[in-house]
Each structure stands twice: as structure tokens, then as C-alpha cells.
Amino acid sequence: MIETHELTRHFKDVRAVDGIDLRVAEGELVALLGPNGAGKSTTLRMLTTLIPPTSGTARVAGFDVTRQQRQVRQHIGYIGQGNGAAHSQRGRDELISQGRAYGLTVRAARARAAELIDSLGLGEVADRTVSTLSGGQRRRLDIAMGLIHAPRLLFLDEPSTGLDPQNRANLQEHIVALRREHGTTILLTTHYLDEADSLAERVIVVDHGRIVADDTPDRLKAVHAGDRVVLTLATGADADRAAALSARVPAATVTRGGRTLHIAVPGAPALVPGLLADLRADGVTVAAVEVSRPTLDDVFLNLTGRSLREGAPVAADLDLVGA
Numbered sequence: 001m002i003e004t005h006e007l008t009r010h011f012k013d014v015r016a017v018d019g020i021d022l023r024v025a026e027g028e029l030v031a032l033l034g035p036n037g038a039g040k041s042t043t044l045r046m047l048t049t050l051i052p053p054t055s056g057t058a059r060v061a062g063f064d065v066t067r068q069q070r071q072v073r074q075h076i077g078y079i080g081q082g083n084g085a086a087h088s089q090r091g092r093d094e095l096i097s098q099g100r101a102y103g104l105t106v107r108a109a110r111a112r113a114a115e116l117i118d119s120l121g122l123g124e125v126a127d128r129t130v131s132t133l134s135g136g137q138r139r140r141l142d143i144a145m146g147l148i149h150a151p152r153l154l155f156l157d158e159p160s161t162g163l164d165p166q167n168r169a170n171l172q173e174h175i176v177a178l179r180r181e182h183g184t185t186i187l188l189t190t191h192y193l194d195e196a197d198s199l200a201e202r203v204i205v206v207d208h209g210r211i212v213a214d215d216t217p218d219r220l221k222a223v224h225a226g227d228r229v230v231l232t233l234a235t236g237a238d239a240d241r242a243a244a245l246s247a248r249v250p251a252a253t254v255t256r257g258g259r260t261l262h263i264a265v266p267g268a269p270a271l272v273p274g275l276l277a278d279l280r281a282d283g284v285t286v287a288a289v290e291v292s293r294p295t296l297d298d299v300f301l302n303l304t305g306r307s308l309r310e311g312a313p314v315a316a317d318l319d320l321v322g323a
């Protein structure tokens, strides 16, 4: 469905997308995950023919994005970051106009609009003017607009940015249902880790315009991040002794920030009771302990040394014990 080779886009001296090789098969639901400015939107804008690549090639739905723009557009739906629907129109009329713009007859456009209103849960609001809809309803209307011509491939740029958690969950259900019920291939961008984790069967991590990892969320976590134990010790002296003891745990990597130790170690839940018993036997007072399974943020941190979560501590702020 999507095949790119060394796809590149520069803006003056900014390498927004820096040689991306991407393959998405029919029916896949793939998330492009990366921090602000990673190059996600620029990639989507090239794949949807909105901007030309600086170099490299891309075929979308079997057509070349540079030489066959019209055919590409006919076969895809694209929902960008802004709201596409006009404010003063009723949602239903917007959908019908959009269908007409894609060459549907009035009757076919009405029928298609009714079908999408039903499947995207817009029944109660479709006859209200767009300006009165909530953020979540507007976003669902945008998605209906992108689907009016029944594209086999749908691009969604940050579909749930700005939505509250309930609307976000609701939108995610609709996206999953689209794929399940219509077999639509979906490529979406997000910087919500939980969204990529729960929604996509494949996550492509992008950083500085390049793909740094591409796999299922589970495999990414297994390969690029281990379990973690966070120990908070009562005093600095306790932390000294705990750091020395933890560093002896096989395959553990221990980093320290003040009285807190971060221990990355496979199979942490089974190791913690023994570690706590050793610490107690050594007279060390543990104030708090937390065991966490890896998240996609840990994957990102491991791959890039930075956190995707704004304000989260990054590796550079912690001291590696024993290094």
C-alpha cells in the first residue's frame, strides 16, 4: 500500500525527513511515533502529495506521489491536524458537498454521508452546524469527510491531539472499527505513547527525520527496554549502600538521582523480593519501591537518550552507578 525509498524532504537547511524507507501492507494499522519536529507530518504530507519530496521515491496505493498525484489522491483519505469542516454548515451537508467534490451523484453522496454518520456515531449531531460540535465530534466529522469516497488507505495526522481522554478513547474505538469492518489501511501519526501502544499493531519510531525502530509495540518493548525497579531510600547513606548492592544483581543497569535508584533489569518482579531482603539484611531502609514494565517511552529513551514525555527525567540527569 505504501512503499518509500530514501524519502527525503529538506526545508532550507532543516532535514525534516532524512531518507525514510517505509513499507505498509494492505490492512495494516501503523503509528508513526516521535516527538515534536521529528518529521511525522512532513512524511504524511509527502505521501498524500501535499508537498513534493526533495529526493527519494514513494508509491502510495500503487501510484507514484510525484508523477501520479491525481491517482494517489483518488485512492486515499487524509485528515490533517486542522479541522477541515466549514463552521457555518451542518455536518451532514459538509459531508454531502465533500462527496460531490469527489464526483459522487447527489443520491450516492447522501447515502454515503448517512452511512458514515451512523458508523462514526454522529447521528445525534449531524444536523447541527459544525461550529456547535465538541472537539471529539468535530474530529469524527473530519474523519467522515476523509472517508467519503471510501478510500482503501487513510492518513490521520495526530487524530486525537487536543481531545479529552474520553473523546480520545471514543475516537480510537472508531479507528479500530474502521480497520476491522472495512479493512482500511491506516497510517496515523501521534506523540501519545498510550495511543501508539494500544491502537497500532505496528509502531514506527521517528526521530530527527529518520526511522529509529519499526516493530510491534510488544517486541519494541522486549528488545529495546527492560523492566525497571525504582527504589527510593530513606537517606543518602542508604542510597550509597543500595546502589552498591543493586549493581551486583546480574544484568542490572543502575542509575542514581539523589536518594532514588533506577534499576533496569529483565524479570524485575521476580527479583525484587530477594533484593529487598538483601537490603534489609544489610540495614538499608527503603522508603518506597516501584516495579514498572517498559513503556514505549522507555523504548524511545533507550533509542535516543531522550524522553518523549515533556518534563520527564532523562538519562543525562541521572548518574550511572558503577560507570
Ligand SMILES: Nc1ncnc2c1ncn2[C@@H]1O[C@H](COP(=O)(O)OP(=O)(O)OP(=O)(O)O)[C@@H](O)[C@H]1O
Pocket: 011, 014, 015, 016, 017, 034, 035, 036, 037, 038, 039, 040, 041, 042, 043, 191
Ligand atoms: N513548511 C516548513 N518550512 C520550514 N520548516 C518546516 C516546514 N514544515 C516543517 N518544518 C520543519 O521540519 C521539521 C519536521 O516537522 P514536522 O511537522 O514534520 O514534525 P512532526 O514530527 O510532525 O512534529 P509535530 O508532532 O510537532 O507535528 C521541524 O523542524 C519543522 O520545524
